[in-house]
Amino acid sequence: MEMYRSHVMICRGTGCTSSNSEQIAKNFEEEIKKHGLEKEVVVERTGCFGLCALGPVVIIYPEASFYSMVKPEDVEEIVKEHLVKGRIVKRLLYAESVEENRLKALEEVDFFKKQVRVALRNCGIINPENIDEYIAFDGYKALEKVLTKMTPAEVIDTVKRSGLRGRGGAGFPTGMKWEFASKSVNDQKYVLCNADEGDPGAFMDRSVLEGDPHSILEAMTIAGYAIGASQGYIYCRAEYPIAVKRLGIAIGQARLYGLLGDNIMGTGFKFDIELRLGAGAFVCGEETALIASVEGQRGMPRPRPPFPANKGLFAKPTILNNVETYANIPVIFNKGPEWFASMGTEKSKGTKVFALGGKISNTGLVEIPMGTSLREVIYEIGGGCPNGKKFKAVQTGGPSGGCIPEEHLDSPIDYESLAALGSIIGSGGMIVMDEDNCMVDIARFFMDFIVDESCGKCTPCREGTKRMLEILERITEGKGEEGDLDKLESLAKNIKNAALCGLGQTAPNPVLSTIRYFRDEYEAHIKDKKCPAGVCKELLNYFIIADKCKGCGICAKNCPQQCISGQPKTPYTIDSSKCIKCGVCMQKCPFKAIIRK
Amino acid sequence: MSDAAMKENMEKLEDFIQKHKNQKGALIPILHEAQELFGYIPEEVQKRIAEVLHIPAAEIFGVATFYSRFTLTPRGKHTISVCLGTACYVKNSKGVLERLEEELNVKTGGTTADGKFTLEATRCLGCCGLAPVMMIGEDVYGKLVPDDIPDIVKKY
Numbered sequence: 174m175e176m177y178r179s180h181v182m183i184c185r186g187t188g189c190t191s192s193n194s195e196q197i198a199k200n201f202e203e204e205i206k207k208h209g210l211e212k213e214v215v216v217e218r219t220g221c222f223g224l225c226a227l228g229p230v231v232i233i234y235p236e237a238s239f240y241s242m243v244k245p246e247d248v249e250e251i252v253k254e255h256l257v258k259g260r261i262v263k264r265l266l267y268a269e270s271v272e273e274n275r276l277k278a279l280e281e282v283d284f285f286k287k288q289v290r291v292a293l294r295n296c297g298i299i300n301p302e303n304i305d306e307y308i309a310f311d312g313y314k315a316l317e318k319v320l321t322k323m324t325p326a327e328v329i330d331t332v333k334r335s336g337l338r339g340r341g342g343a344g345f346p347t348g349m350k351w352e353f354a355s356k357s358v359n360d361q362k363y364v365l366c367n368a369d370e371g372d373p374g375a376f377m378d379r380s381v382l383e384g385d386p387h388s389i390l391e392a393m394t395i396a397g398y399a400i401g402a403s404q405g406y407i408y409c410r411a412e413y414p415i416a417v418k419r420l421g422i423a424i425g426q427a428r429l430y431g432l433l434g435d436n437i438m439g440t441g442f443k444f445d446i447e448l449r450l451g452a453g454a455f456v457c458g459e460e461t462a463l464i465a466s467v468e469g470q471r472g473m474p475r476p477r478p479p480f481p482a483n484k485g486l487f488a489k490p491t492i493l494n495n496v497e498t499y500a501n502i503p504v505i506f507n508k509g510p511e512w513f514a515s516m517g518t519e520k521s522k523g524t525k526v527f528a529l530g531g532k533i534s535n536t537g538l539v540e541i542p543m544g545t546s547l548r549e550v551i552y553e554i555g556g557g558c559p560n561g562k563k564f565k566a567v568q569t570g571g572p573s574g575g576c577i578p579e580e581h582l583d584s585p586i587d588y589e590s591l592a593a594l595g596s597i598i599g600s601g602g603m604i605v606m607d608e609d610n611c612m613v614d615i616a617r618f619f620m621d622f623i624v625d626e627s628c629g630k631c632t633p634c635r636e637g638t639k640r641m642l643e644i645l646e647r648i649t650e651g652k653g654e655e656g657d658l659d660k661l662e663s664l665a666k667n668i669k670n671a672a673l674c675g676l677g678q679t680a681p682n683p684v685l686s687t688i689r690y691f692r693d694e695y696e697a698h699i700k701d702k703k704c705p706a707g708v709c710k711e712l713l714n715y716f717i718i719a720d721k722c723k724g725c726g727i728c729a730k731n732c733p734q735q736c737i738s739g740q741p742k743t744p745y746t747i748d749s750s751k752c753i754k755c756g757v758c759m760q761k762c763p764f765k766a767i768i769r770k
Numbered sequence: 771m772s773d774a775a776m777k778e779n780m781e782k783l784e785d786f787i788q789k790h791k792n793q794k795g796a797l798i799p800i801l802h803e804a805q806e807l808f809g810y811i812p813e814e815v816q817k818r819i820a821e822v823l824h825i826p827a828a829e830i831f832g833v834a835t836f837y838s839r840f841t842l843t844p845r846g847k848h849t850i851s852v853c854l855g856t857a858c859y860v861k862n863s864k865g866v867l868e869r870l871e872e873e874l875n876v877k878t879g880g881t882t883a884d885g886k887f888t889l890e891a892t893r894c895l896g897c898c899g900l901a902p903v904m905m906i907g908e909d910v911y912g913k914l915v916p917d918d919i920p921d922i923v924k925k926y
C-alpha cells in the first residue's frame with residue numbers, strides 16, 4: 174500500500190449515505206485534486222462509525238479529528254484549512270470530542286470510552302470494497318492458520334473454548350452447533366449466514382455487512398472447513414441494497430484472490446459462497462423458514478427435529494449462524510479463544526453489538542463487553558433521554574423481547590439476566606422510551622407487527638395473536654374491560670406453549686413484560702379511560718386555551734364535525750361530545766391555542 | 771408501461787430465467803428480477819416462469835403473495851415508504867404516515883387516483899439514527915415531523 178500523510182475517512186454507512194455522504198466524498202476528491210494533494214492525502218469510504226445521529230461523519234487521521242454533520246459545502250473549508258494549512262476546523266468538530274481547546278482521542282469520548290470493538294473492529298476503519306485493506310488488518314490470516322495448521326476437530330474445539338454463543342437471538346453455543354453438523358455424515362453439507370435482520374429498529378448486522386463483508390466470508394469458509402461443507406449461502410434482506418452490493422464485490426474479490434473457490438490458498442480445500450435475497454418476511458429469519466426460502470418456497474417454519482444439523486438445506490446437514498456470530502470468528506483464531514473468553518461474564522462471553530435508538534441522545538451502534546449494565550449503556554454511552562425528558566423503559570429483543578423499567582437498569586447485560594427480567598438480548602435492538610411513550614400502545618405496536626408477520630401455519634399463533642391484538646386495540650381505544658389483563662395473560666400462556674416456531678413462542682413477551690412492569694398504565698386505560706402518556710388518540714380530548722385564542726374562527730371552519738363554536742374575536746370552544754379527535758383544528762390554528770390531553 | 775418497454779423487459783427477464791433456471795431454488799431470485807424490471811409481477815410473467823421452471827402457476831402465486839416485497843398490481847410513479855420500525859415508531863412516525871394519508875388522500879397500501887404515489891408502511895430502513903424516516907423512491911428523509919410533509923410532497 175502507498176503511504177499517505179493524511180487519511181480522510183468518510184462514512185458510507187446507510188445513515189450517512191442517506192444524508193449525502195457520497196457527495197461529500199466526491200467533493201473531497203475534487204478539492205484534494207485542486208490543491209494537488211492526491212499523493213499525500215487519501216479519501217476512504219468506510220462503513221458505519223456508530224454515531225449515526227451525528228452524520229454525515231468524517232474522520233481525518235492522524236489527528237483523529239471527528240467532524241460531524243458535515244455538509245457538502247463544508248468540504249472546501251476543511252481541505253483548505255485542515256489538509257493544506259494544518260488548522261482543524263473547530264466549528265465542525267463533534268462537540269464532545271473537544272476539551273479545553275484540546276482534541277480528545279476518540280477512545281476518550283464518552284460514546285466510545287466503554288466500547289470494545291471486536292465484531293465491529295474494522296467498521297469505519299477500512300474500505301469495505303477493497304480486499305487489500307481487509308488483508309492489511311489481519312484479514313484471512315485466521316483462515317490461513319485454520320487451513321494449514323489445524324484439523325476440523327481442532328477448529329471446533331477452539332470455537333467451543335471461546336464460549337461464543339449465537340448472536341441472532343437464541344444464544345446457542347456456536348461450537349456445539351458446528352460439532353453436531355460435523356458429526357453428520359453426508360456427501361454434501363451447507364453453511365448458511367442469517368443476514369435477514371428482521372428486528373425492526375436494529376441494524377447491527379447491516380453495519381457489519383456494509384463495513385466489513387470479508388470477515389463474514391472468512392468465517393463462513395472456516396465453518397465450511399470445520400463441518401466439511403463446500404457451499405455457503407448468505408441470506409440477506411433485499412432492503413439492504415448497500416450490503417448486497419458490497420457482499421457481491423467481496424465475493425468477487427475473494428474468488429479472484431483464490432480465497433473462495435476450488436483450491437483455497439493452494440490447500441485443495443474447496444468452498445464457495447452465493448448470495449440469496451430475502452423478500453420481506455420476518456419469519457424467514459427463523460432457521461427452518463430461512464432454509465425453505467433459500468430453496469425457493471414460501472418461508473414457513475417446520476417442526477424440529479429433524480434439526481438442520483442433520484437435515485437442513487436441500488435435506489443436507491446445514492449450519493446457520495448470524496452475521497455478528499461470524500464476525501467474531503476470525504478474531505477468536507487470531508487472538509485465541511482464551512482472550513475472547515476473558516471478556517464478558519461466566520456464561521456470556523465476549524462482546525455484543527447493540528443498535529441504540531429511540532429517545533436517546535446518542536443514537537447509533539455500540540459494542541460493549543457482555544456484563545456491562547444497561548445503565549452504563551443508556552446513560553454513559555447513550556447520554557440518556559434528550560430534551561430533559563424522563564426515562565421510562567428500554568426495549569430489547571424486538572418483537573420477541575420485553576420492556577425493562579428504570580428500577581432494573583443496573584442489571585448486567587447477559588443472556589440469563591435479561592431473560593430473568595422477562596426480556597432477551599435478542600439480536601441487539603435497544604430502543605429507549607421516555608415519559609411521552611405509552612406502554613400499552615407499544616405492546617399494541619409489537620402485537621400488530623406479529624399479526625402482520627405470522628405465517629399462519631399454526632392456530633395458536635395465527636388466531637391467538639389476533640385475539641391479543643383485538644384486546645389491546647380495545648384498551649387503547651378506551652373500550653377496555655375489567656378482566657382484559659387476565660385474558661391477555663392466559664392467551665399469552667397458551668401461545669407460548671403451543672406455537673410451532675420461535676415467532677409465536679416469543680410473541681407475547683412485549684405484552685407480558687409491559688403488564689409486569691406497567692400494570693398501572695394498563696389500568697389507567699381500562700378503568701379511568703385515560704392515557705397517562707397522552708398517546709392513545711381516543712382517550713384524549715381537545716381543548717382551546719382561552720388566553721391564547723384570538724377568535725379567528727379558522728378551527729371552526731375546518732372542523733369536519735362542526736363541533737367548534739364561538740363569536741369572532743372571542744375565545745372559541747369545542748363540544749367534546751361530538752368531537753371525533755381528528756386533530757385538524759389543532760393543526761390549523763395559527764396561534765397554537767388548541768391542546769390535546 | 772408502454773408495449774415496447776413491456777416487450778423489452780420480457781426479453782430481459784427471459785435471459786435471466788434462462789441463465790438461472792437450473793440453479794437450485796431459482797424461483798425467488800427470478801421473482802426479484804421481475805419485480806425490479808416491471809415494478810410488479812404481471813400475470814403473464816407468472817405464467818412464463820411456471821412454464822420454464824415446471825412449477826404450477828398456483829405455487830408461484832403462493833410464493834409471490836407470501837413475501838411482502840413482491841406485488842401483483844402496478845404501483846404509482848413514486849413509492850413513499852414510511853418506516854414503522856420501533857425506533858421510528860417511538861418517535862411518532864405514525865403521525866407522519868397519517869399526515870401523508872391526509873395530504874395525498876390515500877390509505878396506506880393504496881395508490882393515489884392520479885397514479886403518482888403509492889403509500890406504504892415499512893419496517894426499519896436501517897437508518898434508525900435519523901428516526902423517524904421515510905423514503906420516496908431512493909431519497910431518504912430523516913428526523914421528520916408531520917408538518918414537514920406538505921413541502922416534501924410538493925417536490926415530486
Ligand SMILES: Cc1cc2nc3c(=O)[nH]c(=O)nc-3n(C[C@H](O)[C@H](O)[C@H](O)COP(=O)(O)O)c2cc1C
Pocket residue numbers: 338339340341342343344345347367368369370371372455456457458459460461493494495496498499600674675676
Ligand atoms: C421469528 C424469528 C426471526 C428470527 N430472525 C432472525 C434474524 O433476523 N437474524 C438472525 O440472525 N437470527 C434470527 N432468528 C434466529 C434464527 O432462527 C437462528 O437461531 C439464528 O440465526 C442462529 O444463528 P446464531 O446461533 O449465530 O444466533 C430468528 C428467529 C425467529 C424465531
Ligand code: SF4
Pocket residue numbers: 456473474626627628629630631632634635672673674675676677678
Ligand atoms: S408460530 Fe406463527 S410464525 Fe411460527 S409457524 Fe406458527 S403461525 Fe407460523
Ligand code: SF4
Pocket residue numbers: 715731732733734735736737747751752753754755756757758759
Ligand atoms: S379534533 Fe377534529 S372533530 Fe374534534 S374539534 Fe378538532 S377538528 Fe373538530
Ligand code: SF4
Pocket residue numbers: 717721722723724725726727728729744745761762763764765766767
Ligand atoms: S383557530 Fe385557534 S385562534 Fe382561531 S378561533 Fe380556533 S382556537 Fe382560536
Ligand code: FES
Pocket residue numbers: 184185186187188189190220221222223224225226228229230537
Ligand atoms: S452510518 Fe455513518 S456513522 Fe453510522
Ligand code: FES
Pocket residue numbers: 373374375853854855856857858859893894895896897898899901902903
Ligand atoms: S426503525 Fe425506522 S429506520 Fe430503523
